[in-house]
Amino acid sequence: MSESKLERFKYGLLKAVDVSGFKVLDPLIRLIFREEPRKQSINILKFMITPIVFVLCCFWVWNVVAPRHKTNSGEVPKPAQVWDAAITNQILHTRENEKEEDFEISGQARLARIENLKGRLESATERSKQLKADLEDIQTQATLEQQKQLAPLTAKAEALKTANNEAQQSRASAAKTMSAQVASGKAQVDELLTLLRESNSLKESEKDAEQNLKDELKLLSEKPSVVQQAQVASNAAANEVQHLKKRLDYLTTGNRSVKVEKAVVTTTAALKKLDVAKTSAQILSAAKSVVSGEEKANRISEQSYPRRETIWFQVQRSLFTVFIGFIMAACVAIPVGIMCGLNKIVMACLTPIISIFKPVSPVVWLLIFQIVVGAFFLPDPNSYWLFEFCDALPFIKDLGVNPALIFSACTVAMCAVWPALVNTALGVSSIDQDHLNVARVLKLGLWARLFKIVIPSALPLVFAGLRISLGVGWMVLIAAEALSSSSGLGKYVWDEYQNGASQSFANIIFACFLVGIIGFFLDRLMILLQRSVSFDDGTAVV
Amino acid sequence: MSNPATEYSLQIDHANVGFGPPNARTEVLSDINLSVTRNEFVAIIGFSGSGKSTLMNLLAGLQPADTGEVRMNGEVVNEPGPSRGILFQNYSLLPWLSVFGNIELAVKQVFPEMDSSARKAHIQHYIDMVSLKGAEWKRPGELSGGMRQRLSLARTLSMRPEVLLLDEPLSALDALTRANLQDEIIRIWEEDRRTVVMITNDVDEAVLMADRIVALTPGPKATLGQSFDVKLDRPRDRTTLNFNDSFKRLRNEVTEYLTAINKEAQRLRVVDDVALPDLAPKELSTF
Numbered sequence: 001m002s003e004s005k006l007e008r009f010k011y012g013l014l015k016a017v018d019v020s021g022f023k024v025l026d027p028l029i030r031l032i033f034r035e036e037p038r039k040q041s042i043n044i045l046k047f048m049i050t051p052i053v054f055v056l057c058c059f060w061v062w063n064v065v066a067p068r069h070k071t072n073s074g075e076v077p078k079p080a081q082v083w084d085a086a087i088t089n090q091i092l093h094t095r096e097n098e099k100e101e102d103f104e105i106s107g108q109a110r111l112a113r114i115e116n117l118k119g120r121l122e123s124a125t126e127r128s129k130q131l132k133a134d135l136e137d138i139q140t141q142a143t144l145e146q147q148k149q150l151a152p153l154t155a156k157a158e159a160l161k162t163a164n165n166e167a168q169q170s171r172a173s174a175a176k177t178m179s180a181q182v183a184s185g186k187a188q189v190d191e192l193l194t195l196l197r198e199s200n201s202l203k204e205s206e207k208d209a210e211q212n213l214k215d216e217l218k219l220l221s222e223k224p225s226v227v228q229q230a231q232v233a234s235n236a237a238a239n240e241v242q243h244l245k246k247r248l249d250y251l252t253t254g255n256r257s258v259k260v261e262k263a264v265v266t267t268t269a270a271l272k273k274l275d276v277a278k279t280s281a282q283i284l285s286a287a288k289s290v291v292s293g294e295e296k297a298n299r300i301s302e303q304s305y306p307r308r309e310t311i312w313f314q315v316q317r318s319l320f321t322v323f324i325g326f327i328m329a330a331c332v333a334i335p336v337g338i339m340c341g342l343n344k345i346v347m348a349c350l351t352p353i354i355s356i357f358k359p360v361s362p363v364v365w366l367l368i369f370q371i372v373v374g375a376f377f378l379p380d381p382n383s384y385w386l387f388e389f390c391d392a393l394p395f396i397k398d399l400g401v402n403p404a405l406i407f408s409a410c411t412v413a414m415c416a417v418w419p420a421l422v423n424t425a426l427g428v429s430s431i432d433q434d435h436l437n438v439a440r441v442l443k444l445g446l447w448a449r450l451f452k453i454v455i456p457s458a459l460p461l462v463f464a465g466l467r468i469s470l471g472v473g474w475m476v477l478i479a480a481e482a483l484s485s486s487s488g489l490g491k492y493v494w495d496e497y498q499n500g501a502s503q504s505f506a507n508i509i510f511a512c513f514l515v516g517i518i519g520f521f522l523d524r525l526m527i528l529l530q531r532s533v534s535f536d537d538g539t540a541v542v
Numbered sequence: 543m544s545n546p547a548t549e550y551s552l553q554i555d556h557a558n559v560g561f562g563p564p565n566a567r568t569e570v571l572s573d574i575n576l577s578v579t580r581n582e583f584v585a586i587i588g589f590s591g592s593g594k595s596t597l598m599n600l601l602a603g604l605q606p607a608d609t610g611e612v613r614m615n616g617e618v619v620n621e622p623g624p625s626r627g628i629l630f631q632n633y634s635l636l637p638w639l640s641v642f643g644n645i646e647l648a649v650k651q652v653f654p655e656m657d658s659s660a661r662k663a664h665i666q667h668y669i670d671m672v673s674l675k676g677a678e679w680k681r682p683g684e685l686s687g688g689m690r691q692r693l694s695l696a697r698t699l700s701m702r703p704e705v706l707l708l709d710e711p712l713s714a715l716d717a718l719t720r721a722n723l724q725d726e727i728i729r730i731w732e733e734d735r736r737t738v739v740m741i742t743n744d745v746d747e748a749v750l751m752a753d754r755i756v757a758l759t760p761g762p763k764a765t766l767g768q769s770f771d772v773k774l775d776r777p778r779d780r781t782t783l784n785f786n787d788s789f790k791r792l793r794n795e796v797t798e799y800l801t802a803i804n805k806e807a808q809r810l811r812v813v814d815d816v817a818l819p820d821l822a823p824k825e826l827s828t829f
Contacts, residue, residue: 437628440622441604441623441627442624442651443621448651452636456636456638457638
C-alpha cells in the first residue's frame with residue numbers, strides 16, 4: 001500500500017518537474033527513489049554536474065579576467081563583490097523595514113524597543129570604536145612596514161634621478177664643447193649630430209628606468225588588503241551605529257505616535273487657553289491654534305514612513321509595470337489575432353501594419369507614448385482620475401503609479417503585442433479541417449464554433465505567443481524604465497550608472513543577474529500555463 | 543410510401559464532382575447514381591485514391607455536387623447536418639475535451655431541449671453502448687486507436703442520425719481491433735436499425751457487414767459499378783462464415799470484379815509521362 005503511494009508520489013513529482021520545465025531534476029528524483037541508480041548517476045553527471053562545473057568555470061574566468069580590466073568606474077567587480085552588493089542591498093531593505101516599524105510603533109512596545117535599542121547601540125558603539133582603533137593600529141603598522149619596504153626603493157629612485165641628472169648635464173656640456181669645436185673647425189657637424197642623437201636616446205632609456213621604479217613604488221604604496229578589510233569592517237560597524245541612532249530617532253522624536261501626542265498636547269493647551277480667554281482677539285487666536293493643532297494631529301496620524309526605494313521595491317514595481325503592459329498586450333493581441341486567423345481579409349489588412357511596426361525599437365515607442373499618452377494627463381497629472389484611483393487602492397498605492405509607469409507599461413504592451421498576435425492568428429488559422437467538419441456537421445453557430453472549437457484548438461499556440469510576449473516585455477521594460485525614469489529595476493540600473501559610488505558597478509551587475517533570474521521565473525510560469533492548456537501531452541516547445 | 547421518391551432513404555442522382563480551375567479540371571466523381579432503401583446497409587468498395595472520401599463528403603453534404611443532386615427522404619441535401627451522422631476515418635475528436643465532453647458537445651447542440659439529467663443519461667447510454675464505460679473523463683490523447691473510433695461512433699450515434707455514414711471507419715486500426723469493432727457496429731446496428739452507407743477497401747469487411755456491396759471504379763472519373771446483393775443470414779458469425787460457400791463465392795466474385803476493373807482502368811489510363819531521351823552512361827574504364 002505505502003509502496004504504491006510512494007510510487008504515485010514519485011510520478012507526481014516527476015510530472016511536476018516536467019510540467020514546470022525543470023526536467024533537469026528528473027534523474028535526481030529517480031535516483032532518490034532508487035530507480036536504476038547507475039543510469040541516473042550517469043545522467044546526473046552528464047546533465048547536472050557538467051553544466052554546474054561549466055558555470056563555475058565561467059565564474060572563475062570572470063574572477064580572473066575582471067580585475068585586469070581598468071575602467072572609468074574602477075575595476076570590473078568580481079563575483080564576490082557582486083555578492084557583497086547583493087547583501088548590502090538586502091541590508092538596506094531590512095533597515096528600511098526596521099525604521100518603518102519604529103516610525104509606526106506606539107505605546108508600551110515603543111518604550112520596550114527603545115530600551116532594547118539603547119543596549120544594542122552601546123555595544124555597537126563599543127564595537128565600532130574597537131574596530132576603528134584596530135584599523136588605526138593596522139594602518140600604522142602597515143604604513144611602517146610599507147615604509148620599510150619602500151625606503152630602499154625610494155633611495156634607489158632618488159639616486160637614479162640624481163645620477164641621471166648628472167649624466168644629462170655632462171652630456172649637455174659635452175655637446176656644448178663639441179659645438180665650440182665645430183665652430184672652430186676642429187670637429188665635423190656630423191659628429192655633433194651623432195652625439196646629440198645618442199644623448200637623446202640615452203635620455204629616453206633613463207626616463208623609462210625612472211618610470212619603472214616609480215610604478216613599482218606606486219604598486220607598493222597602495223593600501224594593503226589587510227587595511228582595506230579592516231576599513232570595510234570599521235565602516236560597516238560605523239554604519240550600524242548610524243542606523244541604530246536613526247532608529248532611536250524614529251522611536252523617540254521622529255515617532256508618529258509621539259508627534260501626534262505632541263500635537264494633541266498643544267491642542268489641549270490651546271483649549272484651556274480658550275476657556276480662560278476674555279478678549280475677542282484672545283479668543284480668536286486660541287480658537288485658531290486649537291483648529292490648527294487638530295489638523296496637525298490628523299495629518300500626522302495619516303502619515304506613513306517615507307521609505308527609500310530599496311531593490312525589492314524596484315522589483316515589485318517592475319513586475320507590476322510589466323504585468324500591466326502584458327495584460328494590455330494580451331487584451332489587444334488575442335481578439336485581433338483571432339479575427340486575423342478567422343478572416344483572410346482582416347489578415348491582409350493587418351499584415352502591413354504588423355510588418356512595419358513589429359521591428360520598431362521600444363525607445364521610439366516610449367518617446368511617442370510620452371507625447372501622445374502624456375497629453376491625456378494634462379494639465380495636472382497628479383489629479384488625473386487614473387492616478388487618484390490607483391492611490392486609493394491597497395498595495396498599488398504603495399507602488400506610486402505615475403505617468404512614467406504608464407508610459408513604460410504602454411511601451412511594454414506595444415512591443416509585446418506582436419508575438420502574441422501573430423501566434424494567435426497562426427493558431428486560429430491552422431485549425432484542423434476535421435474539427436471544422438465536426439462543427440459543420442453539428443451546425444454550430446458562430447459563437448459556439450468560436451468558443452467550442454476555434455479558441456480551444458488555438459489555445460496552445462496562443463499561450464506560446466503570450467510566453468514570448470512576456471519575455472519581450474520584460475526585456476523592453478528595463479530599457480523603458482531607464483529612459484522614462486519610472487522607478488523600477490531599469491531606473492535602479494540607470495541611477496547606479498549616474499551615481500558612480502564605489503559599489504555602483506557591482507550593483508549594476510547584481511541588477512543584471514536579478515533581471516535575468518526574474519525573467520527566467522516569469523518564463524517558467526508561462527510554460528506552466530502553456531502546459532496546462534495544451535492537450536497534446538505536453539509536447540510544446542520549451 | 544407510395545411516392546417513389548421517398549421510398550429511398552438516400553439517393554444520389556447523376557452527381558459529378560471535380561476539382562481545380564476550369565482549364566485544368568480533374569473530374570473525381572462522374573455520373574454517380576445510388577439509391578439506398580430505408581434501413582439498408584450498403585458498402586461501397588473501391589481502391590484507394592478512387593474518390594471514396596469525396597463520395598462520402600458528397601453524401602454528408604460537406605462537398606456540394608457540381609451537377610446532379612443528393613436527396614435524403616426526397617429532399618435535396620446541400621449542407622451537412624446531424625441527421626446524417628458521419629464517422630470520420632481519422633476520428634475527428636476534439637482533443638481538449640474528455641470522452642464525455644466530446645459527446646456532450648454533440649448532444650447539447652442536437653437536443654438543446656434536453657434537461658441536464660436526461661442529457662447525462664443519454665450520453666452515458668452511448669458511452670456504455672460502445673463499451674467505453676470507465677473512460678468517461680479521459681481525453682482522446684489517452685485512448686487507443688480503437689477506443690477513439692468507439693468514441694467517435696458513440697458521438698455520431700448520440701445524435702440519433704437517420705442515416706449513418708461510415709467513411710473507412712476501421713482502416714486505421716489493427717486487424718484484431720478491427721474485427722472487434724466490426725462486430726460491435728453490426729451489433730449496434732441490429733439493435734437499432736437505420737440506413738448505413740459504409741465506405742471500405744476491405745472485401746471481407748463489406749461481405750461480412752453489408753446487405754449490398756457497390757463497387758466504385760478507379761478514378762479519375764470514378765463512378766459506381768456493379769452491385770452485389772449479400773444474401774447471407776444475420777447474425778453472421780465470422781468464424782463459421784469462412785466455411786460458408788455462398789460467402790466464399792461472393793467474396794471471390796467481388797474480388798475478381800475489382801481486379802478486372804482495375805486492370806481495365808490501368809489499360810485505359812493515358813500515358814502522359816515526359817519522354818526521356820535515350821541515353822546510356824559512358825563507359826568510364828575506357829579512359
